[in-house]
Amino acid sequence: MSNPQDTVAGSQAVGGTETDDWRTRLVEFSKSDFVRSFPFWFVPFSIMGLGVYGGIGYNTLISLTDYEGFNEGPDYTNLDLGMYVQAVNDPWVWTTSKNTFVLLIVFTTITMLLGLFLAIMLDRGIRYREKIQTIYLLPMALSFVVTAQFWLWMYNVNNGLVNTVVGLFGLGPYNWIGDPQLVLGSVIFALIWQFSGYAMVVFLAGLQSIPDDQFEAAKVDGASVFKTYWRVIIPQLKSSSVSAAVVLMIFALKAFTFLFSMFGQYRVPKGTDILATLMVREAFKLQNWAYAAAIATILLLMALAVIAPYLHYQHKQGSL
């Protein structure tokens, strides 16, 4: 009669294993990296998530309401895209968008070219490289409030340094800030001054990671200095260019700080009014909360469009 006993004992054993199995899994789960690391990443993640993504979400929600003024809170019962329709039909939105784009393209392009040029010059072995690098990078360390005020003085119609210098060539004086034709150019120039050092440092790092034998191989292959850079070296700076461009473009989109510091008010000259200044004005001067939120969302979408190629590039490189 040993067989039935065996069977019974066997079935008990099976039942026991199932319970054990469930318990072991729970114990294993509680010991897993995910659970054990939870307290460490969840707190910063939730603070950051609430601040950034919660903010984006709440902003988008408000942009769908008709919320304005101080009298009552937003009405969430009636959500529509009315504010976006209004934005598309607002000529001022189009003017500021155009200015934003001009700032974005001109500022980024010139800063990158200038940065690349400076980096190549430095990389070609000017001595005391470290010191010169610091000189160019220094503007980047200054606060926007300082540089804005500083350029405001530089551009002063009557006794600004810029007019004194162009005056030496028999030109001007120009009203750099007051003239709507000139003001955007003046602002872009000041921003280029501040950021070309940053672009240079990024490119210099890229250049210095290219081994000497690339230059030598091109030399032996008979390429001129210009062709060596154009066909061999600059194409290898692709990842430096992408990261410099993304940072510069994102900055161009949020140049509000600089403009606000320069003009000391929400209403900046028409020629240099960008989406960011329009948004702040609509919100905090006119209390058109919903409309400002809609403009903010448009600005966010533009920023996403700017970094999308970068994310795509990173993904293609396998680093995302």
Next chain:
Amino acid sequence: MAELSLTGTTKVFKDGGDEIVAVDNIDLDIEDGEFVVLVGPSGCGKSTTLRMIAGLDKPTSGTISIGGEAIQDRSPQERDIAMVFQSYALYPHMTVRGNMAFGLEESTDMTDAEIDETVTDAAETLGIANLLDRKPGALSGGQQQRVALGRAIVRNPEVFLLDEPLSNLDAKLRAQMRTELQQLQDDLGVTTIYVTHDQTEAMTMGDRIAILDGGRLQQLGTPMECYHEPANVFVAGFLGEPAMNFFDATVDGATLVSEEFTYALPDEIAAKTTDGAEVVLGIRPESIDITDDPDSSEGIPATIDVVEPHGDENAVHLRLGDQSEPTLTAMIDGMRYLASGQSVRVHFPTDSVHLFDAESGEAIHNRQLTNVDRVQEIGTAQSAD
């Protein structure tokens, strides 16, 4: 195709206030179509010499000429040379085709169709025609090596410069590429300078080898000459694996007296020395005779320390007399059995000993080359076919 000559070529690098002589007054004449290997330990100046020929470094003094024309002041692109770099230096953003075409696009006025044809031909010669549209990052080390060679070949240069081209390959592929490179050079008939620190590559590949040390040319000759008739202690010790054995000794009449043994010199060698001179006795491991007959009283008593089997032959490390460290390495037939700890007697045949001046290191006497001469003649006859 052209001959290349270096006359009194010197390169001094300035490092702060110090002057470092990298290449010291080198004279080198390389014939048209010849394969010359520059070999030496790290820092011997071989790469600097190559870079001066390429035009990447400018000689401090002296001349370099290709086909009789002085070129030391010309830029690399005006020298009609092509170079293969140790790291290959392939352009990572270009395809194999782009890499190989780049030099032609930049230095010739060939049409795109001609360039494409030249590149395809070279790629077929090297067996990389199927890789033309890949980028260097997607190639194995051996394939990258071929692309680097191809990039040099398409230029059809007067002089081909190779800077340690095989050092990044694994041992098996290296041996294979060694043969392929020699064959390729033979087919193309281009004057070639090959830099390496590997004496096996130097011995097996070169028509002639130039051995450098401390920026100075130590010897220029055929591999056999350099191996069997080394000009000095450095060359003797550098070529050959395991290295030649050296013993400091003093000449006493017709006898060499060293710490471990005395060695009777035959008359013809003794005639080249002076009584009381300090010399270095050299003997190659494969020339040493080992007797394990306990009754023998010939030769120097020794104890076997370690036996390293190499398969076809065994390396035997021996302690002479009552030394505590092995000082002598001998090669014996792979089928012969000698045990560690065994007492033997070693004998240096008089026809294969080398004698060097202890102070200058210059050779006083080298082994007889009679048989080697014959081997070389056969070799020359074969390559002439």
